[in-house]
Amino acid sequence: MEETWLYHHDPETKLLGLLSRSMTMKRPSFRTPKKYKASRSTGKIIGSLFWDNKPVVMIEYLDCGDTVRSSFYAEQIKKLHNKIGKIRRGKEPKTVLFYQDNISVHKSALAVIGNTGFEILEHSPYLSDHAPHDFYLFSRSKEYLNGNRFEDDEA
Numbered sequence: 001m002e003e004t005w006l007y008h009h010d011p012e013t014k015l016l017g018l019l020s021r022s023m024t025m026k027r028p029s030f031r032t033p034k035k036y037k038a039s040r041s042t043g044k045i046i047g048s049l050f051w052d053n054k055p056v057v058m059i060e061y062l063d064c065g066d067t068v069r070s071s072f073y074a075e076q077i078k079k080l081h082n083k084i085g086k087i088r089r090g091k092e093p094k095t096v097l098f099y100q101d102n103i104s105v106h107k108s109a110l111a112v113i114g115n116t117g118f119e120i121l122e123h124s125p126y127l128s129d130h131a132p133h134d135f136y137l138f139s140r141s142k143e144y145l146n147g148n149r150f151e152d153d154e155a
Helices: 070-085 110-115 135-147
Strands: 002-007 044-051 056-061 097-099 120-121
Touching: 002 056, 044 070, 070 110
Parallel strands: 097 120
Antiparallel strands: 002 044, 044 056
């Protein structure tokens, strides 16, 4: 599980040194085209993604203006537990490994996670500023969304 901000408009960036549409090639005899800096919009929502070893299992969005509270988080865990039960119906039961970041509001919902039978994976002390999924899942998702405009939270 991971949460990320999703902006109504987030201009293109040069993620991971990859060529983006905003980069241009020029000959030495030509002037470089002027590039204007665009900024992110103030409109944004929080998206929570839960995924398995294959697909994304569940995506939840926080209502506009709300903050993540333990009650919201606990409700997400219950929905996830039910969704995994439906996906794995008829298959041999396996342990669900649950990875979360160390945000204090989430710690208050540990009892709910314990009731589901999920096994909690600890955050690696060697990756203090990045979770393992930050290197692929969100960088690719945000690369896809960059440069697009959304009029509101529903878009």
